Amino acid sequence: MSVLRGVPVAGANVVVTGANRGIGLAFVQEALAQGAATVYAGVRDPATAPEGTTPVRLDVTSDADVEAAARTCGNATIVVNNAGLFTGNRLVEAGDLDAARAEMEVNYFGVLRMTRAFAPVLARAGHGSFVNVLSVAAIAPTAFMGGYSPSKAAALNLGGIARAELERYGITVTSLIVGSVDTRMAAHVEGTKENPREIARTGLAAMTRGEWTCDTDTLAVESRARLARDPVRYEKSLGKLLYAAELRTGK
Template structure:
């Protein structure tokens, strides 16, 4: 998969990592970049073709797939973090996390699989998270959504291999974007994350782990969970 000459479609392209994807794709010679958002008027990257898309709306997904029949690279980037827990959190927010991080990318994969097949196979990049692999009190709905997205990525990779479509998962910790504005820890430059992701696609990688924290979390999956999680004893 070569970026130069490709026809790319990016979801959630109005800000953050999505906006950086549109810019870097054009820098690398993509022949066309479809930039999508719920409000396409907020997309200000010069040189892109703007499309309206809410990935929680299957009808909107089908409309976009029909409007972009030449796509060879699909980047499922759109995301949300409602900072919601599972036991006592708002169920509507939990459902929104799953609609955004699982059902949305699934709908995009189903709609664009025949498009990519017709254009030679191409590639799909799903933007995931280190939280695909761990839970965090206060954002457990996000972790569930990203874990489901990781499993989705692995599943569609197998299903689409026969048509020559590369499916790559991108895992990262905190990026310096609006979504993590309230986080005080170290944050990666989103432009660097995008460069690593596109390099990974061109190298045919199935997974891109963008930072040391994500690599540490992934490695911890092989160990006893008690080595990673500290669970405070019950009072009394």
């Protein structure tokens, strides 16, 4: 592993996509609490930007929005690729490919679009860090997350390739493997959920240390351990969850 470390949050200029709620909002709050000089809140509607931030109109599926954001945030030193989409659809048994395409467009191409646009910005600064908010679904096929799991797996590989290409410019890339978090996206998930601020705090610390990947919470750590011990059994257990609701209701 490279010894290259990430950018300290204090004094940094931080861009966060999907910044108005959930994990994105937590990253905004944590960056401000740690003394970031500027936090650019990437949101579709600038009126929803959190207090204390510089609003930036940003839809990560829009080339024009991302290119404009790179110009507006020309002093950025940290980019948190947090914006995500989970449609709750199946993959092979879905009615059409629209949901899978939409998830790939946000969760993979959105990250790629942001990385391509902001890499020159960070390179001009002489250093910088990307933080990609991913999921346990990135490290194992998760059947009840039809298009979401493949899109996050693609983004995980993207992070590794981007790291290799950008390291010579002093740029780090940290991929966060996130478990169950108390957000709107995980409202359907039962059991213990982590506080989004803890995820943000852990993720920024991992970025500063220069870690390539980071399991941000207990579920992520335990999931990776179960996957390592018996990958077939682990994947089968995830497959069973696809039909759990039907089994509970008897339908």
